Amino acid sequence: EKTKVKFSKKALTANGEELKGATIKLTKENGTVIKEWVTDGKLTEFELEDGSYTFTEVSAPDKYQVATAISFEVKAGKVLVTGTEVKGNTIVMVDKLKKTPITHLSTPTTQNIEKMRALNTSINNTLPKTGAGASLSPYGIFMGLLGTLLITIELRKRRKEN
Numbered sequence: 001e002k003t004k005v006k007f008s009k010k011a012l013t014a015n016g017e018e019l020k021g022a023t024i025k026l027t028k029e030n031g032t033v034i035k036e037w038v039t040d041g042k043l044t045e046f047e048l049e050d051g052s053y054t055f056t057e058v059s060a061p062d063k064y065q066v067a068t069a070i071s072f073e074v075k076a077g078k079v080l081v082t083g084t085e086v087k088g089n090t091i092v093m094v095d096k097l098k099k100t101p102i103t104h105l106s107t108p109t110t111q112n113i114e115k116m117r118a119l120n121t122s123i124n125n126t127l128p129k130t131g132a133g134a135s136l137s138p139y140g141i142f143m144g145l146l147g148t149l150l151i152t153i154e155l156r157k158r159r160k161e162n
Helices: 110-122 137-161
Strands: 003-011 020-028 033-040 044-048 051-059 070-075 078-081 090-095
Touching: 003 020, 003 078, 033 044, 051 090, 070 090, 078 090
Parallel strands: 003 090
Antiparallel strands: 003 044, 020 033, 020 051, 051 070, 070 078
16 A cells, blocks of 8 residues: 655745755665656655655755755655654655855955055044143142141141140
């Protein structure tokens, strides 16, 4: 007796739509090819006899990575993947998007370097004056006079006491 098995080829995206353009191969455990097809964006269904099979993506659609093959078993009207029954006898293979390589930054041109130099020289390179360079001598003179005054007051107090 044969069992209806559905094959789904989805994208690993938010909406997880069925993918078109993936080349798929279905083989028996001994390597015999049972079916080969190109996905059309819809579930594909076959009737299979009891046994072990492999669902393999030969080539992925543009912008997608080839998915890992899925081994499964058809047994007494059920489909099992790694010993676990598959809901609705539907095997779902998911493709991830290819990683987009980061393009390297272009080498600076002489023209760009000159523009940067012009920008750097046009900026006012003087810093705000926050007291740097201010003369400290008036403060020094004031502190010296204050010290002299305090000493004089103290000496006068001592003389009066004696």
